[in-house]
Amino acid sequence: NAGVMQNPRHLVRRRGQEARLRCSPMKGHSHVYWYRQLPEEGLKFMVYLQKENIIDESGMPKERFSAEFPKEGPSILRIQQVVRGDSAAYFCASSPSELSSYNEQFFGPGTRLTVL
Amino acid sequence: QQQVKQSPQSLIVQKGGISIINCAYENTAFDYFPWYQQFPGKGPALLIAIRPDVSEKKEGRFTISFNKSAKQFSLHIMDSQPGDSATYFCAARNFNKFYFGSGTKLNVKP
Numbered sequence: 001n002a003g004v005m006q007n008p009r010h011l012v013r014r015r016g017q018e019a020r021l022r023c024s025p026m027k028g029h030s031h032v033y034w035y036r037q038l039p040e041e042g043l044k045f046m047v048y049l050q051k052e053n054i055i056d057e058s059g060m061p062k063e064r065f066s067a068e069f070p071k072e073g074p075s076i077l078r079i080q081q082v083v084r085g086d087s088a089a090y091f092c093a094s095s096p097s098e099l100s101s102y103n104e105q106f107f108g109p110g111t112r113l114t115v116l
Numbered sequence: 117q118q119q120v121k122q123s124p125q126s127l128i129v130q131k132g133g134i135s136i137i138n139c140a141y142e143n144t145a146f147d148y149f150p151w152y153q154q155f156p157g158k159g160p161a162l163l164i165a166i167r168p169d170v171s172e173k174k175e176g177r178f179t180i181s182f183n184k185s186a187k188q189f190s191l192h193i194m195d196s197q198p199g200d201s202a203t204y205f206c207a208a209r210n211f212n213k214f215y216f217g218s219g220t221k222l223n224v225k226p
Contacts, residue, residue: 004159031212033212033214035216040218040219041218041219042120042122042205042207042216042217042218042219043160043205043214043216044216045213045214045215048212048213055212056212056213058213059213091159091160093159104150104162104165105214106162107152107159107160107161108159109157109158109159110157110158110159
């Protein structure tokens with residue numbers, strides 16, 4: 001029973017390039033959440049998606065960042081024209097349905113993005 | 117504006133001692149308060165969680181104390197072990213969004 005999978009685990013990009021981060025949720029999970037963690041800080045919510053729908057993107061910068069969760073395949077967090085300030089760990093979490101007291105989100109191992 | 121404030125930033129405890137981490141919040145709409153444990157290079161893993169209608173929850177060596185009127189909650193790790201050395205995050209949930217504290221780096225010395 002595989003957990004949440006993220007790839008790549010480490011990604012190095014030069015300023016101005018694009019970064020694509022992938023997240024495969026746990027089997028049976030149709031809800032995905034993306035978080036960003038800066039060094040020595042807690043996780044910050046970015047976006048919440050269900051299959052083919054963005055439910056809440058209030059934590060995602062308006063420019064350069066986008067996310068999708070297609071009917072088939074993993075969820076993708078895309079960062080265009082990366083800058084040094086985008087260097088962080090990006091975590092994906094999944095849940096089987098809307099979060100409530102009776103279910104929880106499960107985190108992947110994260111993708112560590114370094115922008116040179 | 118930080119929704120959940122966590123302290124201390126770092127903590128050193130001797131093996132067998134009690135580790136205590138505190139969190140405070142402002143938003144009374146929060147309805148679920150989990151604690152996560154994170155080891156270097158790994159994602160956070162749920163450790164224990166509490167709802168605001170309960171004042172205390174215990175699971176093994178881990179206890180959450182919750183004070184609704186003070187809007188504070190804390191994690192107590194009894195008989196701390198070197199294997200507990202990790203970063204701990206408190207969090208609070210409103211609808212489908214979690215707000216995390218800034219983390220406490222715990223070092224349990226043998």
